[in-house]
Amino acid sequence: MIRSVKGTHDILPDQTWRWRKIESSLHGFMQKYGYQEIRTPAFEKTELFSRGIGEETDIVSKEMYSWTDQGGEKLTLKPELTAPVVRSFIQHNLGSQSSTNRLYYMDTLFRRERPQKGRTRQFHQFGVEVFGSEHPEADAEVIAISYNFFKTLGIDNLTLTLNSIGSDDCRNNYRNELRNYLKPFLSDLTETSQNRFQNNPLRILDTKIEHEKEILKNAPEIGNFLTVDDKSHFEEVKSLLNGLSIPFSIQSQMVRGLDYYTRTTYEISSTALGAQDALCGGGRYDKLVETLGGKPTPAVGFAAGIERLLLALELKPTEFNFESIQIYIIGLTEKVRSNCQVIAQDLRNQGFSVSTDLLRRSLKSLLREANRNSVKVAIIIGDDELANDIVQVKDMETGEQTTVSKNKLTEHLTDLDF
RNA sequence: GUGGGAGUAGCUCAGGUGGUUAGAGUGCCUGGUUGUGGCCCAGGAGGUCGUGGGUUCAAGUCCCAUCUCUCACCCCA
Numbered sequence: 001m002i003r004s005v006k007g008t009h010d011i012l013p014d015q016t017w018r019w020r021k022i023e024s025s026l027h028g029f030m031q032k033y034g035y036q037e038i039r040t041p042a043f044e045k046t047e048l049f050s051r052g053i054g055e056e057t058d059i060v061s062k063e064m065y066s067w068t069d070q071g072g073e074k075l076t077l078k079p080e081l082t083a084p085v086v087r088s089f090i091q092h093n094l095g096s097q098s099s100t101n102r103l104y105y106m107d108t109l110f111r112r113e114r115p116q117k118g119r120t121r122q123f124h125q126f127g128v129e130v131f132g133s134e135h136p137e138a139d140a141e142v143i144a145i146s147y148n149f150f151k152t153l154g155i156d157n158l159t160l161t162l163n164s165i166g167s168d169d170c171r172n173n174y175r176n177e178l179r180n181y182l183k184p185f186l187s188d189l190t191e192t193s194q195n196r197f198q199n200n201p202l203r204i205l206d207t208k209i210e211h212e213k214e215i216l217k218n219a220p221e222i223g224n225f226l227t228v229d230d231k232s233h234f235e236e237v238k239s240l241l242n243g244l245s246i247p248f249s250i251q252s253q254m255v256r257g258l259d260y261y262t263r264t265t266y267e268i269s270s271t272a273l274g275a276q277d278a279l280c281g282g283g284r285y286d287k288l289v290e291t292l293g294g295k296p297t298p299a300v301g302f303a304a305g306i307e308r309l310l311l312a313l314e315l316k317p318t319e320f321n322f323e324s325i326q327i328y329i330i331g332l333t334e335k336v337r338s339n340c341q342v343i344a345q346d347l348r349n350q351g352f353s354v355s356t357d358l359l360r361r362s363l364k365s366l367l368r369e370a371n372r373n374s375v376k377v378a379i380i381i382g383d384d385e386l387a388n389d390i391v392q393v394k395d396m397e398t399g400e401q402t403t404v405s406k407n408k409l410t411e412h413l414t415d416l417d418f
Numbered sequence: 419g420u421g422g423g424a425g426u427a428g429c430u431c432a433g434g435u436g437g438u439u440a441g442a443g444u445g446c447c448u449g450g451u452u453g454u455g456g457c458c459c460a461g462g463a464g465g466u467c468g469u470g471g472g473u474u475c476a477a478g479u480c481c482c483a484u485c486u487c488u489c490a491c492c493c494c495a
Contacts, residue, residue, distance in 0.1 A: 003486080003487095006487090058494075059493085063493085063494090080495095109495085111493095111495095113492090113493075114420090114490095114491090115487090116489060116490065116491095117488085117489065117490090118494095118495080119493095119494075119495085124495090125495055127495090208491085208492085256494090258494090267495095274489080274490090275489085275490065275491085276494075278494070279495070280495065281494075282495095302495095303495055304495060305494090305495030306495085307495080308495060309495090332453060362448095363454060363455095364453090364454065365447085365448090365455095366454090366455085367454055367455035367456090368455050368456085369455085370455065371455040371456055372455085372456095378454090378455080380454075382453060384453090392453090392454090394454075399455080399456090401454080
């Protein structure tokens with residue numbers, strides 16, 4: 001048997017309606033905020049990600065599905081969406097068409113990680129990116145969108161964690177200070193931390209190793225290195241969130257794994273999930289557009305995992321309802337079967353949802369089938385009915401059956417009002 | 419990449435210390451009604467016991483290897 005690839009999953013008919021529910025909720029929600037949808041290709045040039053996300057990140061260094069195509073081009077299945085959206089923003093010069101661009105997306109991503117609860121190799125995210133504003137109102141709007149969307153879906157136990165990692169200057173200074181502080185402890189650090197010491201010392205702050213945490217207790221804090229502008233930006237974001245009644249907590253050690261963030265970073269998690277409890281992560285990235293070759297453009301955005309959202313939602317499936325077929329047409333003999341198809345087609349044209357049998361089964365098994373599919377009415381046609389231009393309409397809930405002449409059928413079904 | 423747990427019917431799972439034709443519930447099909455579903459009753463189909471090797475008179479059960487799923491670490495959504 002050929003199975004689906006590790007970390008990929010089929011979404012079967014008993015689940016697809018959940019996905020459609022999320023999808024339609026999102027489109028409706030984003031419209032209220034005046035955001036427009038953007039869709040980018042499934043794969044990009046590898047260079048986009050190595051430059052955009054950062055060569056040293058886990059994603060780029062070990063998780064990408066990359067290959068060289070027949071023309072010798074190095075390509076990669078999207079592991080992340082901000083870089084492609086930024087690429088598209090630059091390529092189509094969206095910045096010159098309006099002063100701010102509010103975009104959202106929903107897409108399929110690929111990362112080669114070890115699967116676990118809330119993590120698969122092919123997965124889905126939705127998110128927003130706002131281009132053109134350096135002001136805290138943009139940060140607050142983006143954060144509010146993610147938080148409020150989860151809220152309206154009814155997810156409880158939301159935790160919003162907020163931090164500012166400052167502008168470029170601030171981080172350069174801080175990086176140097178952190179290196180100076182850590183240098184005497186270098187031999188005590190794990191191998192990965194020693195590598196990070198070289199490439200990205202901020203990530204050491206994220207360590208889960210006890211004795212490293214101990215070392216870091218007296219390390220300089222990034223908050224103290226924020227410039228005056230960084231600080232006031234952060235303060236304004238916080239007060240805007242307060243004004244919107246969105247609760248948050250500050251976590252100065254929170255460093256995101258992607259290199260492009262500046263100033264605001266945040267994460268929303270839910271206790272309804274397992275170890276992978278982040279529903280959404282995001283922040284500001286004022287340098288990325290420039291890094292990827294565009295005009296300097298401030299931007300802020302987030303991405304949220306749809307699988308994780310579904311997991312968090314799984315606990316309360318009551319609001320969702322499966323839509324069943326309304327009418328099942330049963331033909332009793334070979335003579336009437338072609339007639340059944342015609343009637344089905346007519347009724348569909350009238351707007352009903354109609355199904356027929358494909359296995360030439362008996363009346364008994366067809367009623368059973370109709371029952372299983374919880375259809376509202378069964379229409380039964382035998383030779384007698386055919387000869388007299390009538391049909392039997394059976395209400396599957398009450399069991400009541402009435403003889404209806406064929407030309408009154410639509411009228412009769414409409415009156416039933418199901 | 420590292421560690422824990424698990425692989426027996428479509429699904430959920432039983433199968434002390436090896437012992438005849440491997441079970442249950444549920445789902446599926448048929449019948450109990452010449453053309454009437456649900457409930458009930460009866461019957462039926464459905465299994466390379468994850469795979470390969472080994473020990474043994476005998477392996478679902480013991481040993482080794484391997485694959486897959488799953489949870490966790492790392493990291494992320």
